[in-house]
Structure formats: C-alpha cells, structure tokens
Amino acid sequence: MKMGTALNLVLILLLLTTALLAVTARDLLAAVVVFSVYSLIMALMWQRLQAPDLALTEAAVGAGVTTVLFVITIFKTRRREEE
Amino acid sequence: MDRFLTAVALVISVNAFICLYRAAVGPTTQDRVLGVNIVGTKTLVVVVLVTYILAENYFLDVAIVYALLLFVVTVALSRYLEAEGWKEVP
Amino acid sequence: MAKDIVAGIFCCVGTLFFIIGTTGLLRMPDLFTRLHPSTKCDTLGACSVIVGMAVHNGWSWDLLKLAFIVCFLLLSSATCGHAIGRSALRRNIPYWKKKEANEDGHGA
Amino acid sequence: MKKVAALLFISALAVLLLYVVASMPPMGDPDNPTATHVIPRYLERAEEETHTVNVVTGVILNYRGYDTMGEVTVIFCALAAVLAVLGRERRGVIHGFVDRSEVPASVIVKTMVRFMVPFIILFSVYTILHGETSPGGGFQGGAVIGGSMIIFTTIFGLYESSRRIPLKVRAPLEGAAVMGFFLVGSLGLVGGGNFLTYAWPRVAQGLHPSLVVWLTVLVEVGIGLGGAMVLTSILFAMIREEEEIAPAS
Known part of the structure; x- marks a missing residue:
C-alpha cells in the first residue's frame, strides 16, 4: 500500500472514531471535547484535499469558537444527558 | 524525501489515534483537555508536514491558526473548569 | 543531500519524542504525572520536527512563519500545562499513591 | 420493533x-x-477579471458575490436570534460568570494572555488584508479575532473585556459585513454597472486599473470586522450573568 493512502486511511479512521464517540458520550462535556478533536482532524483533511480556505475556517470556527461556546452553554444548563 | 515525510506523518497520526484514548476515556475532564491538547499538537505537526509534502508553502497559515486556536481552547477550557466546576464524577 | 539528512535526523528525533509522550500519556497513573510527558511531547517533539522542516525548506520568508510557530509552541505548551494542572489542583483531583494503586487501578 | x-x-x-x-x-x-x-x-x-491571485477569493467575492452576501446576512441573523433570546446588555457594570468565581485566575496565564492577544490580533489582521493573495480572508480573520476576545474575556472577566470594546463600538460594527457589501454593490450601480459589479464600466477606465483589488479588500475588511464583532457580541450575551447599574464614579 502506498504511504499517502495509509495516511488517509488513518485520518478517516480518526474522523469516524471521534464522530462516534461524540455521538455516544453520555457526559456532554466529554462529547464537546471530543467534538473539538473532530474539528481539528477535519481541518487536516481539508488541507490534505488542498482546500486551505476551508481548513482555516474549520480550525478557527469549529475548533476554537464553537467549542468554547458549547462549553459555556453546558455550564449554564445541565451536564449529563438524561437516560 | 516525500515518502519519508509521509511516513513520519503516518507515524505521528497513529500516535494521535492512540492519544485519543485519553481524550475519550480519561477519568477526569482535565484528562480529556490534556488529550485534546496533545492530539492538537500532533495534528499541527502533521499540517506542517503535509505543507511540505504538497510543496504549497502558503499552507503554513493554517498551521499558525492551529497553534493560536489550540492555546485559546486549552486555556479557556481549563479556566472554566477551574472557576465553576462540578464535583467530578469519573 | 546533506540538508535532507539533517532534516531527517530532526524528524526522527521529534517522532521519537512523540512516541515517548504517547506512552507516558497512556501509562502514567494520574493527571499530574501525565502532564509531564505531554508537555515534553509538545515542546521537544513538535519543535524538533518543525526545525527539521525549516532545514528542509532552506532560506526563504517561510522561515519567519516557522520560527513564529516554534516560539508560540514553546510559550503556549508551558502555559497550557500550567493551566490544566492548576485547574486540576483547584478541583481537588486526588493524587496517586503507590499503596492505593494495588487496590484500585487509578488511585483515585 | x-x-x-x-x-x-x-x-x-x-x-x-x-x-x-x-x-x-x-x-x-x-x-x-x-x-x-x-x-x-x-x-x-479570474486573475485578469478580478485582479485577485487567489481564485477562491475571486469566486467568493466577485463571481458569486450574491451568495456571500446571503451568507453574511445569515451570520447577522444568528446574532439577532441570540440577542432576541438572551437580551442585550444595558449600559453599566456587567459581570460574566467567571468574574464572580472565588478562584482568581493564575498570574502566569494572565501574563501570557496579555502577551499573546496582540499577536493573535496582528495575525488576524494579516489574514484579513492578504485574503486576495493567500488562503484566508475576511471571515477567517474575524473568527480568529473572536478567538482572541474569547480568551481575553475568559481570563480577565467580562468587565475588563467590555470596557475595551464597549457597546457603542460593537453595535455599529456588527452590521459592517452587510454594510460593506451593500456599499460596494451600490458603488457598482452608481458607476453604471449592475449591483455588485466591481469593475464599473464608466469609472474604472479612467481610474487606476487595480481599483477592483481595493474594493475587494474593502469588502474583506467589512466581513472581518463584522464577523469579529458578531462573535464577540454572542459571547458577551452568553456569559453575562446579571446586570448592575453602574455606581456613580
């Protein structure tokens, strides 16, 4: 297998794992934290697809701003998802 | 050289995958934030490597934004946890 | 050619530190000990890979951006480690003690 | 089942x-x-018609300007929705929910943030102004300014932060993105072209040919300022805890 293909595969696996973890987490704070990892990996994927504008937007908005806004919202409301 | 750089990027991404364990499982929230910081640093390095693999030097702006925003996220999250945390339920 | 060899050596050293940092992050027993390998992984690992890339790049204006990233990483990873450790201390996250570790895995 | x-x-x-x-x-x-x-x-x-080296910026701001104008309006509407639910602060002393904490922020973090925030803003200004030659542009730079405001507010508290950017500065600038687009579009109408034409047929021939680039940069600056102020206002509205009327000082 080529090196580049292997790198892409590992990145896609990372994306899928973080997405599943963010959806299935009961602790909402954990879900937000994992979702910020998802945004970071997604920005890396955009850059590997040669779309640096999108990578910049994803890194700035997805990983930076929305994570903190989500955390503020969780602190103001409730942390655990109800069963 | 490109193959070597891709191999380095591959090893670092596998490392990031393993570090994700700490971000996903970590008993306390601070552990998770630490895991995010580590995964983010590794992704930043992979961004720099991908810049030189693709030989498009202006992609370095993305790496700078990464470094700035990682600092913002980690410090802001730990400050919120420090100021108004709950009792930790691991 | 010599440039490539130097860059390769820097990259290998950085990858080694990354692997060490990952091992420490997984194997250390509590948060305060985990902070130690993780910040090493940030500063030494990331900075040596980026310095290797700077050698690979040669002289150009991009060196300025790379130097900015390295300086920023050196400052920010130390600050991040301090902030996480302080927040853990204020939230009374228990320390690891060797005796308790035999009873339950995490010492918490 | x-x-x-x-x-x-x-x-x-x-x-x-x-x-x-x-x-x-x-x-x-x-x-x-x-x-x-x-x-x-x-x-x-693209380079000959829009005078931007970065084709993406040319497409976003010039060929498909209407799309971008709609997106910018959507961001503005998001701010309007947040303010409709959470309310705008009145003049006076405001506190966020980190300010009231018994735990003071660490001196090391305070010093580092005070040192870092100018560099973050400097880099975002670079991103905004070089949008037509390198990746990035108005919205990305605005989001990075929003990130710098987030960290400043988190560490120093809402009182300090809203003293630096008071309401009377934020309120007019929130509409800067939409206003910038509208201004440049109307300039196209005045110059004898269609709405949002950058190279106006009547005027551009007599003036410097790189006028189009300056108009693009104007729109970028508008989007950047507007985006940054929108994010800052959303943040302030979300972390504000309760209001106190300012003591006479």
Whole structure:
C-alpha cells in the first residue's frame, strides 16, 4: 500500500472514531471535547484535499469558537444527558 | 524525501489515534483537555508536514491558526473548569 | 543531500519524542504525572520536527512563519500545562499513591 | 420493533447511497460536469477579471458575490436570534460568570494572555488584508479575532473585556459585513454597472486599473470586522450573568 493512502486511511479512521464517540458520550462535556478533536482532524483533511480556505475556517470556527461556546452553554444548563 | 515525510506523518497520526484514548476515556475532564491538547499538537505537526509534502508553502497559515486556536481552547477550557466546576464524577 | 539528512535526523528525533509522550500519556497513573510527558511531547517533539522542516525548506520568508510557530509552541505548551494542572489542583483531583494503586487501578 | 424498522430504513438508505456513489464519474476526471462548465473560465480569467491571485477569493467575492452576501446576512441573523433570546446588555457594570468565581485566575496565564492577544490580533489582521493573495480572508480573520476576545474575556472577566470594546463600538460594527457589501454593490450601480459589479464600466477606465483589488479588500475588511464583532457580541450575551447599574464614579 502506498504511504499517502495509509495516511488517509488513518485520518478517516480518526474522523469516524471521534464522530462516534461524540455521538455516544453520555457526559456532554466529554462529547464537546471530543467534538473539538473532530474539528481539528477535519481541518487536516481539508488541507490534505488542498482546500486551505476551508481548513482555516474549520480550525478557527469549529475548533476554537464553537467549542468554547458549547462549553459555556453546558455550564449554564445541565451536564449529563438524561437516560 | 516525500515518502519519508509521509511516513513520519503516518507515524505521528497513529500516535494521535492512540492519544485519543485519553481524550475519550480519561477519568477526569482535565484528562480529556490534556488529550485534546496533545492530539492538537500532533495534528499541527502533521499540517506542517503535509505543507511540505504538497510543496504549497502558503499552507503554513493554517498551521499558525492551529497553534493560536489550540492555546485559546486549552486555556479557556481549563479556566472554566477551574472557576465553576462540578464535583467530578469519573 | 546533506540538508535532507539533517532534516531527517530532526524528524526522527521529534517522532521519537512523540512516541515517548504517547506512552507516558497512556501509562502514567494520574493527571499530574501525565502532564509531564505531554508537555515534553509538545515542546521537544513538535519543535524538533518543525526545525527539521525549516532545514528542509532552506532560506526563504517561510522561515519567519516557522520560527513564529516554534516560539508560540514553546510559550503556549508551558502555559497550557500550567493551566490544566492548576485547574486540576483547584478541583481537588486526588493524587496517586503507590499503596492505593494495588487496590484500585487509578488511585483515585 | 422500532429498532428493527430503523435498522431496515438505514440499511435501505445505505444501499441507495452506495448505488448512487458507484454510478458517479471518477474523481478528478477532466470530463466531469463540474470541470467543464464554468471552472475553466474561472481558472483562466479570474486573475485578469478580478485582479485577485487567489481564485477562491475571486469566486467568493466577485463571481458569486450574491451568495456571500446571503451568507453574511445569515451570520447577522444568528446574532439577532441570540440577542432576541438572551437580551442585550444595558449600559453599566456587567459581570460574566467567571468574574464572580472565588478562584482568581493564575498570574502566569494572565501574563501570557496579555502577551499573546496582540499577536493573535496582528495575525488576524494579516489574514484579513492578504485574503486576495493567500488562503484566508475576511471571515477567517474575524473568527480568529473572536478567538482572541474569547480568551481575553475568559481570563480577565467580562468587565475588563467590555470596557475595551464597549457597546457603542460593537453595535455599529456588527452590521459592517452587510454594510460593506451593500456599499460596494451600490458603488457598482452608481458607476453604471449592475449591483455588485466591481469593475464599473464608466469609472474604472479612467481610474487606476487595480481599483477592483481595493474594493475587494474593502469588502474583506467589512466581513472581518463584522464577523469579529458578531462573535464577540454572542459571547458577551452568553456569559453575562446579571446586570448592575453602574455606581456613580
């Protein structure tokens, strides 16, 4: 297998794992934290697809701003998802 | 050289995958934030490597934004946890 | 050619530190000990890979951006480690003690 | 029963989507419909028509200016919705929920943030002003300014932060993105072209040919300032805890 293909595969696996973890987490704070990892990996994927504008937007908005806004919202409301 | 750089990027991404364990499982929230910081640093390095693999030097702006925003996220999250945390339920 | 060899050596050293940092992050027993390998992984690992890339790049204006990233990483990873450790201390996250570790895995 | 139905539905959807994916043309094929209609024109003539080296910026701000104007309006509407739910602060002393904490922020973090925030803002200004030659542009730079405001507010508290950017500065600038677009579009109308034409037929010939670049940069600056102020206002509205009327001082 080529090196580049292997790198892409590992990145896609990372994306899928973080997405599943963010959806299935009961602790909402954990879900937000994992979702910020998802945004970071997604920005890396955009850059590997040669779309640096999108990578910049994803890194700035997805990983930076929305994570903190989500955390503020969780602190103001409730942390655990109800069963 | 490109193959070597891709191999380095591959090893670092596998490392990031393993570090994700700490971000996903970590008993306390601070552990998770630490895991995010580590995964983010590794992704930043992979961004720099991908810049030189693709030989498009202006992609370095993305790496700078990464470094700035990682600092913002980690410090802001730990400050919120420090100021108004709950009792930790691991 | 010599440039490539130097860059390769820097990259290998950085990858080694990354692997060490990952091992420490997984194997250390509590948060305060985990902070130690993780910040090493940030500063030494990331900075040596980026310095290797700077050698690979040669002289150009991009060196300025790379130097900015390295300086920023050196400052920010130390600050991040301090902030996480302080927040853990204020939230009374228990320390690891060797005796308790035999009873339950995490010492918490 | 419900679970079985959901599983059946999802597998049917997966089969359908996989079938559609399999019938798509291969990626990167030069005969794809996406690569034959407007893309060649953009790639060949963008630099000459929009005077921007970065084709993406040329497409976003020039060829498809209406789209971007709609997106900018959507961001503005998001701010309006947040303010409609949470309310705008009145003049006076405001506190966020980190300010009231018994735990003071660490001196090391305070010093580092005070040192870092100017560099973050400097880099975002670079991103905004170089949008036409390098990746990035108005919205990205605005988001980075929003990030710097987030960290400043988190460490120093809402009182300090809203003293630096008071309401009377933020309120007019929130509409800067929409206003910038509207201004430049109207300039096109005045100059004898259509709405949002950058190279006005009547005026541009007599003036410097790189006027188009300056208009693009103007729109970028408007989007950057507007985005940054929108994010800052959303943040302030979300962390504000309760209001106190300012003591006479």
